[in-house]
Amino acid sequence: MQMKHAVIAGLVMLGASALAVAGPSGGTVTGKVTYEGTPAKMKPIDMSKEPSCAKMYATPQLVETVVTGAGNSLENVVVYVSAGAPDEAAPSTAATFTQKGCRYIPHLLAFQVNQELKIINDDQTSHNIHPLPKLNREWNKSQPPGTPPISEKYDKAEFIPVKCNVHPWMHGTFAVLKNSHFAVTADGGSFSLANLPPGKYTITAWHESYGDQSQDVTISGTESKTVNFVFKAKPY
Amino acid sequence: MAKLLAVTIIVIAILSAIPVVMNTWKAPADISTHGHLIDNQMSDTMVEAGVSFLAAQILLAIFIWQFSSPRTDGKVKTFPGGAKGLVIAAIVLVGVEVLALGAFGSKAWAQVYFTPPGVDAMPIQVQAGQFAFYFRYPGPDGKFGPLHPEMINEGNQNLFGLDPEHDVDSRDDIVTAEMAIPVNKEIHLLMHAKDVSHSFYVPALRIHQDFVPGLDLSLHFTATQIGKYEIVCSQLCGLGHYNMRAYLEVMSPQDFDDWQKKQAAAQ
Numbered sequence: 078m079q080m081k082h083a084v085i086a087g088l089v090m091l092g093a094s095a096l097a098v099a100g101p102s103g104g105t106v107t108g109k110v111t112y113e114g115t116p117a118k119m120k121p122i123d124m125s126k127e128p129s130c131a132k133m134y135a136t137p138q139l140v141e142t143v144v145t146g147a148g149n150s151l152e153n154v155v156v157y158v159s160a161g162a163p164d165e166a167a168p169s170t171a172a173t174f175t176q177k178g179c180r181y182i183p184h185l186l187a188f189q190v191n192q193e194l195k196i197i198n199d200d201q202t203s204h205n206i207h208p209l210p211k212l213n214r215e216w217n218k219s220q221p222p223g224t225p226p227i228s229e230k231y232d233k234a235e236f237i238p239v240k241c242n243v244h245p246w247m248h249g250t251f252a253v254l255k256n257s258h259f260a261v262t263a264d265g266g267s268f269s270l271a272n273l274p275p276g277k278y279t280i281t282a283w284h285e286s287y288g289d290q291s292q293d294v295t296i297s298g299t300e301s302k303t304v305n306f307v308f309k310a311k312p313y
Numbered sequence: 314m315a316k317l318l319a320v321t322i323i324v325i326a327i328l329s330a331i332p333v334v335m336n337t338w339k340a341p342a343d344i345s346t347h348g349h350l351i352d353n354q355m356s357d358t359m360v361e362a363g364v365s366f367l368a369a370q371i372l373l374a375i376f377i378w379q380f381s382s383p384r385t386d387g388k389v390k391t392f393p394g395g396a397k398g399l400v401i402a403a404i405v406l407v408g409v410e411v412l413a414l415g416a417f418g419s420k421a422w423a424q425v426y427f428t429p430p431g432v433d434a435m436p437i438q439v440q441a442g443q444f445a446f447y448f449r450y451p452g453p454d455g456k457f458g459p460l461h462p463e464m465i466n467e468g469n470q471n472l473f474g475l476d477p478e479h480d481v482d483s484r485d486d487i488v489t490a491e492m493a494i495p496v497n498k499e500i501h502l503l504m505h506a507k508d509v510s511h512s513f514y515v516p517a518l519r520i521h522q523d524f525v526p527g528l529d530l531s532l533h534f535t536a537t538q539i540g541k542y543e544i545v546c547s548q549l550c551g552l553g554h555y556n557m558r559a560y561l562e563v564m565s566p567q568d569f570d571d572w573q574k575k576q577a578a579a580q
Contacts, residue, residue: 126556126558246546
């Protein structure tokens with residue numbers, strides 16, 4: 078998914094670079110991810126084949142391939158440093174991926190290479206999680222209700238689609254990244270990458286349907302730089 | 314010892330015949346127009362096989378009781394010597410019985426498979442894939458848009474691989490996860506498997522169809538009673554086979570129209 082879009086709406090560099098914000102060590106890159114155009118309508122999911130999950134919802138859940146928020150913001154976009162920062166060792170805390178109500182929570186989980194991934198089944202039904210990597214080892218694991226979490230890790234950076242073998246509508250993504258400078262946008266589309274030492278960085282924003290975009294930014298001290306991304310929405 | 318065996322054989326034969334004769338385990342109520350042919354075929358088969366079974370077991374027990382002996386010096390006759398007539402009669406009798414069942418049952422089979430559906434039959438496409446059934450209705454234009462398997466994307470709920478952007482006929486197609494049909498209306502099912510072998514089984518409808526990947530299957534039926542019925546996959550298709558099912562809702566024509574409008578709005 079390496080589509081490069083040449084769309085930059087507002088790149089505010091200079092100006093008041095004397096904004097000495099944030100971090101005890103390093104500068105910050107903040108911004109917003111938005112879309113232009115009309116995104117496809119997200120279809121509702123019919124879970125009638127799994128009544129124990131279907132009964133949890135008063136109205137059907139919507140597909141999450143394109144989730145939009147207030148102000149044309151785009152959610153579930155991973156914004157990360159793709160160049161300019163050294164690879165980092167994984168933290169000791171695990172990244173948690175939960176199966177609840179026959180959905181994956183969060184829809185997109187970002188974590189580091191060799192960081193422990195903990196997969197929890199919080200439903201009354203069995204799931205069979207099946208990530209579909211191209212670089213890492215492919216596996217799928219069955220998880221009946223009430224069994225302990227599955228523990229796994231990935232040793233190569235990759236964006237991995239995740240599906241459930243038993244429930245065809247369940248889809249998610251693992252973003253396995255090389256360093257700790259990443260954020261996932263929520264409602265509002267904003268992100269903040271802090272504690273960046275001085276240097277030249279490439280900031281990349283990745284969305285599962287709209288591809289990725291990159292911009293370069295230079296940090297010289299403890300200032301805050303703004304980098305915004307605008308994705309072109311597709312009606313189908 | 315032999316007499317005990319003879320008695321045991323008779324007891325087991327009778328005990329196993331009792332629940333069948335008393336119809337202890339009833340099939341679900343038949344809600345289709347062709348189901349009675351299948352049920353009659355089933356009854357005929359059970360009666361003929363049952364009578365043959367009991368006759369054979371009783372004869373066997375009688376022979377054991379009558380002719381067993383602790384003597385070890387007698388001459389043992391070789392089979393079939395002496396009973397050739399009886400053996401030929403048995404073969405002919407059973408053979409005729411099986412052929413007859415096949416001949417009488419062909420009407421039931423033909424009703425579902427060899428007669429074409431009426432021109433007014435409502436077409437519904439059924440796709441079986443690991444591990445769910447999905448259904449497609451043609452929508453107001455009455456036409457199914459083309460399928461593009463390479464475009465199947467379950468994460469986006471594009472379950473059939475439709476391309477509404479380029480195929481006009483696909484734009485009004487209605488894709489659902491449960492099958493609703495109006496009562497007393499002939500339905501024409503067009504079925505295929507997305508990946509491996511599956512089977513579409515609705516016991517109350519007396520419809521049971523195996524899916525072979527690559528084959529397009531066609532059958533038709535009419536449901537006669539309103540209600541909710543389970544469609545189960547009855548061909549082992551992988552680790553989620555136990556969970557593979559969908560629901561069939563037989564509705565009044567008015568309810569069906571409302572349901573279809575609601576589904577169309579959600580596409």
